Amino acid sequence: MGVKNKKAYSRLRIKKRIRKTINGTAERPRMSVFRSNKQIYVQLIDDDENRTLVTASSAEKEMATEGSKIEQAKRVGTLVAEKAKAAGIETVVFDRNGYLYHGRVKTLAEAAREGGLKF
Numbered sequence: 001m002g003v004k005n006k007k008a009y010s011r012l013r014i015k016k017r018i019r020k021t022i023n024g025t026a027e028r029p030r031m032s033v034f035r036s037n038k039q040i041y042v043q044l045i046d047d048d049e050n051r052t053l054v055t056a057s058s059a060e061k062e063m064a065t066e067g068s069k070i071e072q073a074k075r076v077g078t079l080v081a082e083k084a085k086a087a088g089i090e091t092v093v094f095d096r097n098g099y100l101y102h103g104r105v106k107t108l109a110e111a112a113r114e115g116g117l118k119f
Contacts, residue, residue, distance in 0.1 A: 015098035022095050023047050029054075031080070031092040031112070031119065033105055040073050040104055042080045042112075044092060054087050056080035073104040074111040081115020091118045 024030025029044040044054040056079045057063070058072040063079070065072070084092070092112075099105045113119070 011098040013098075018095065018098065022093050024093055024095075026053075028091050028093055029089060030095050031117075032095045033097050033099065033108060035073075035099060035104055038069075040069070040076055040108060042076060042108065044080070044084060044087075044089060053089065054080060054083045056083055069104055070107050073108040077108040077111025078115045080108075081112045081117045085116055090116070094119045 024045050024047040026046045029046050032043045034041045039058045041057040043052050045052050056076050058076050
């Protein structure tokens with residue numbers, strides 16, 4: 001499979017199991033979260049047309065890099081909510097992408113909810 005360690009392989013198995021049931025549409029896109037060691041990325045995806053509708057990440061120029069990773073995740077959550085509202089998207093399906101709903105992933109989701117997204 002090309003995965004080097006046990007933890008990454010376990011996350012991929014969980015990701016595949018989750019993706020069997022979650023599907024995004026144009027009216028209710030899938031909000032996919034990816035976190036690396038330094039950054040956090042979010043995409044709103046229409047799986048019917050295989051198209052990304054909105055993206056936001058902590059690596060963007062307008063995002064300030066100071067602060068903890070949790071604070072960066074909160075800013076990314078509010079940014080994706082603003083961009084989704086501008087694109088006319090109000091409800092999404094949350095895809096935690098195999099990560100535990102804890103820490104940065106949870107903070108991002110809560111900030112997106114506070115920004116007005118429903119999921």
